[in-house]
Amino acid sequence: MYSLEGHVMALQPASLTKLGIRNSCKGLGFCVRFRFMFLAALLGVVCVALLYNSNFTKDKPVFMRREQVKKKSIQPVVTKQWFMPNITTEMYILSAYYDDRPTIDPKTRPAIRIIGMADKNKVEKEKFSCIVTFEGLKNSILQPMAVTEIGTGGGCHGKHFREYIFVCAPIKFTAKKAIFVSVVDQTYLNQNNWESHEHVRIPVRYPSRENKVDFGSCVSITFWTLDPYRIVEWVELHKLWGVKEINIYGSMMNETTERVFLYYHQQGILTYTRMLRSMNESGELVLNLMGTPVLNDCMYRNMYRYEKIVVTDLDEMIVPRGNMMTYSELIDAIEKETKPRHPHRMYNFRNVYYFSELPQNTSEPQVTLTLRQIYHLRELTPVGTSTKSIIDPMACRNVHNHYCWKIAETFEKTRHSIHVHEKFGMNQHYKKCHFDKYATAYHLPPCKEALKNYTYDPTMLKFKTNLLRNIEKPLKDLQLIKGGQIYHF
């Protein structure tokens, strides 16, 4: 068995169990989510309107398979910190990526995309600039910067923080390599001589083009405690469906949970990154603020390597229905019924709740929730709400937890995204009924009522043989079962 000792570091002391703690961060909540639903509906309308209006009809088939993946070397687990520009605007930067994708507007190409979060009030009032340092060039270059949103944010220590990508574009010199970028606000420029003053320099990352795969997975921030059995099941199912690499960013992770991520990291199927918190707060809201920054970090880091990116959380999964067994079969089937062709299409899947209060098949092993939980609410979540997606990194500039928010300019007027009919696949969401908590905000029925209307769904049973075969070794290696007796649990 692979030894995990030594990899498990107690990075985030003591504060794992502060689930109930009150702190100074507040979420924005629901009103904003309604806005997204509206946007999603609008997107749908625009898509339909553009259906007969696209240039992509004659493009070559959309989807290529790259099953032959070179064995890559396993990198050690990285711990990521936030950069804090020393400016009057409170700002936390996660990373900066060089973006020369052919699908972005030539007028803004190449760009440096700077991913982070900042005080919304200041961002809306101030002008921002970037200072770019080039390799072999003595003087840095100051240029204006555009602000784009990747989230709706929340309140922390008396300020409203929001998640952003700051866009430094187009980069003035392309013959030289941009190696660092700094973010400064107007107050800083007024008070300091930027050419001689020190500023926090963020390394510019160049996304790798090696080891391309057809499907990668990006998961929003993961924190505290998750059921280790459910992680093993989730990872093994995604492997069956053809995902070649999963990215988990963990913060304040329970050691038992983290052991599973470290195990799969060592196997090469999963890239685990430890995230330090941006602000010294222990509640859930500062962790939630880190969600879309890590998703965008994942997309930009892998934009030349992943043909498609599956964006889901660890309590849900996009499952191919009917007799389809893999994501590539799923995409092929959808494409067959979708005209016109598009070289970089994105897919939004409907959400359906497999609430844990619904009946379960207790004859199935306890370690495989998806085989036990074979009933779901009859009613699907309305189109555009709680949708989860398979996105295309060539078509997306800003990704959000549910779908791509900002489309690459070249594709803005094409049928870049579709709502997938539920016969192809759905986002299966496994959790306790949460309707009572959000009843008024979302006009949801109380759980007591909602749970009365459910239906049997054997979809997961077609994966049963392979799933049971594949979870055995990881569960044994992780000492989560004794003697390989999956059925005894």
Ligand SMILES: *[C@@H]1O[C@H](CO)[C@@H](O)[C@H](O)[C@H]1NC(C)=O
């Ligand atoms: C931040 O900037 C201020 C004013 O320019 C300066 O006095 C201070 O030393 C800087 N702090 C750091 C940590 O660089």
Ligand SMILES: *[C@@H]1O[C@H](CO)[C@@H](O)[C@H](O)[C@H]1NC(C)=O
């Ligand atoms: C971590 O998770 C395990 C298993 O769920 C649990 O038994 C343990 O109490 C958790 N540890 C902390 C510090 O919360």
Ligand SMILES: *[C@@H]1O[C@H](CO)[C@@H](O)[C@H](O)[C@H]1NC(C)=O
């Ligand atoms: C973070 O907050 C905790 C609790 O409020 C405090 O004890 C600690 O000193 C703070 N750490 C930093 C680096 O500010």
Ligand SMILES: *[C@@H]1O[C@H](CO)[C@@H](O)[C@H](O)[C@H]1NC(C)=O
């Ligand atoms: C429950 O699981 C058992 C054991 O696999 C199986 O024989 C039975 O048909 C299942 N029941 C349902 C309703 O799927």
Ligand SMILES: *[C@@H]1O[C@H](CO)[C@@H](O)[C@H](O)[C@H]1NC(C)=O
């Ligand atoms: C149950 O859900 C279905 C599908 O949405 C709906 O047609 C039906 O009216 C619901 N039945 C009850 C009793 O609410």
